[in-house]
Amino acid sequence: MKKKINLLLFTFLAFVGSAWSHALWIETDANGQLNIKQEIKIFYGEYAEQHIEPIADWYSDVKNFDLWLVTPSGKKQKIETSPLENHYLAYFTPTEEGLHQIFISHEAKDLGGKTLYQFNTTSIVKVGNTKNKLNHEHLNIDLKLIPHDKNNFTVYFKGTPEPNVAVELTGPSGWTKVFQSDANGKISLETPWEGSYMLEATKSTKESGEHHENAYESVWRCATFKIASLFN
Template sequence: MKILKSLLFLALLALPFKNLLAHALWIETPLNGKIGQAQQVNIFYGEYATQEKEAPAKWYSDVNQFSLWLIQPGKEKIRLEVKETQDGFTASFTPTVQGQYALSVVHEAKELGGTTKYEFSSYAMVNVGNVKAQTEVPNPLKTVFKSQKVYQKNQEVQFQVLLNNKAFVKGKVMIFSPEGWSKEYIADENGYITFTPIWKGFYLLEASNYEKVNGTHYGKTYDASWQGATSGIYIQ
């Protein structure tokens, strides 16, 4: 029995650190907003499937020092002030014109996970009035829908996975439902994934990318990088 336990311990040590760090950062905000009305934004870190939202002091490395950017229709992006809460952060902005607004976070953790560099990112869209054009999101890894809207349950939903604005062929995406169900999907040769939601509510999508690459980060050498990128869709 002692030998078995020792072998199991060694096997766990041999696992890539990316398998041991499963938490994600994500943004939640209503899909539709109104001119002149404050739009509340919440940022969380933890496990969406189990609604585990960690207190900011427990977030990995310096991830709790992220920057939240607002990309406004026809205007320069601005950094929003965030306030710490018991289970994350909150922010708000007030739309002044019609169009599509984007909220974006891209943060490389200061500490390495073993010899792996970690990047956490997320984005969310807000439609205000008549949306004539989609706002471009600068995040390097992302899941993109043809249109930002509330989708219907029991109907196919399709989106594309992009890495550096190119189709992420065979890219992996975990989809988490509001009921705790989750499943991993792999993008096709054009970066597309199709799934059928069977529950109403907010679904979280997490794309990930793991590469063997060498470099230095804050004076430390790494030999791999991991990117985790989230976005959400609403199902009715």
């Protein structure tokens, strides 16, 4: 009986651990063209391990996310998505020059024990003249990574720069390094090789509340941002 209980506990912890360590991320060309349709892909899995989950295996209701676009003039609109085998596909057509922000913020329906999981991801598309500054206030995300250039970001938590947040950087060859945001929420990265890099910030907090009629005592949040050729 004891072995059976231990096996059930191990299975539960493995399941929760898998959900805890996975993340959503957006892939799209960092440079768009005015009035030209652009492709967006949304994945879920372990980027550092090059593991992409089939949609059928995504945790809880993560596949029910909403994908949003914020235009350079501040207009916010929902983008429709279509499921494929291991990712979602979407398109948008830029009608303004400047920096376009694409984002997802989704709280999974099911708790892991007493923990609520929130998955956040953002991407930026540069179209033509980019004199407009990023207005991240339009991004309704608790935990987010805001770029200043390719190697410098600020971690925001609930609208305020957040210190002491662990941010993992994964390079094009699978190389990883963990950075810690400073007292002003800033991180300065090392990107020694050509190619794309992925940033993933995680933060756990003691918070209590009710989610889909289930009580939680803590919240785990992650935020991803893929660095492509935006600042090259």
